[in-house]
Amino acid sequence: MRRYHRKDWLKFREEVIELDGGACVRCGSSRRQGAILQVHHKEYLSGKLPWEYPYELCETLCRGCHAGEHGIVQPFTGWECVGYDDLGEPSGECELCGTSIRHVFFVRHAKWPSLEVGEICCDHLTDTTLASNHMDSVRRFEAR
Ligand SMILES: [Zn+2]
Ligand SMILES: [Zn+2]
Ligand SMILES: [Zn+2]
Incomplete structure (x- = not known):
C-alpha cells in the first residue's frame, strides 16, 4: 500500500x-x-x-x-483507499468513528470529502480487506 x-x-x-x-x-x-x-x-x-x-x-x-x-447521506460505495501513514503513536483520530488511531488510512470519494480513518472503517468504506491485510503484514513484521 x-x-x-x-x-x-x-x-x-x-x-x-x-x-x-x-x-x-x-x-x-x-x-x-x-x-x-x-x-x-x-x-x-x-x-x-x-x-x-x-x-x-x-x-x-x-x-x-x-x-x-x-x-x-454519506455514500456507501465508491470509496478508494489512496494511502496510509504510521503516526508512531495513537495521535490521530478516525474521522468516521472517532477512535484514536496510530495507523491512518486515507480514503477518498468523487462526491464526498476525503476522510482519514482507521483500519476497520477503511475496510468498511472500501468494502475490501486492504487495510486489515496491510495491518496483518505490519503486525507480522513487528512481531519478528
Ligand atoms: Zn473508525
Ligand atoms: Zn467537499
Ligand atoms: Zn460556512
Missing part, C-alpha cells in the same frame, strides 16, 4: 484555509467563532491526491456549509 505523509495533507489544508482568510467562504464563520473549517475540492481530479490540487480548485468551508455542498 502506498505511503502518504499525513503532514502534507495537514499543511495543504492550513494553506488553503489561510488563503481564504481563515474563514468559511460561504458564511464567513471563523475558527475563533468555533467553526470547524474543512477544505472542499470544487472538482474531482482522479489522478491527483487531495493535497496535490491547485489552490484555485479548493475552498474553505465550515463543516455545516461543507455538508450542504455534499448532501447528508
Whole structure:
C-alpha cells in the first residue's frame, strides 16, 4: 500500500484555509467563532491526491456549509483507499468513528470529502480487506 505523509495533507489544508482568510467562504464563520473549517475540492481530479490540487480548485468551508455542498447521506460505495501513514503513536483520530488511531488510512470519494480513518472503517468504506491485510503484514513484521 502506498505511503502518504499525513503532514502534507495537514499543511495543504492550513494553506488553503489561510488563503481564504481563515474563514468559511460561504458564511464567513471563523475558527475563533468555533467553526470547524474543512477544505472542499470544487472538482474531482482522479489522478491527483487531495493535497496535490491547485489552490484555485479548493475552498474553505465550515463543516455545516461543507455538508450542504455534499448532501447528508454519506455514500456507501465508491470509496478508494489512496494511502496510509504510521503516526508512531495513537495521535490521530478516525474521522468516521472517532477512535484514536496510530495507523491512518486515507480514503477518498468523487462526491464526498476525503476522510482519514482507521483500519476497520477503511475496510468498511472500501468494502475490501486492504487495510486489515496491510495491518496483518505490519503486525507480522513487528512481531519478528
Ligand atoms: Zn460556512
Ligand atoms: Zn467537499
Ligand atoms: Zn473508525
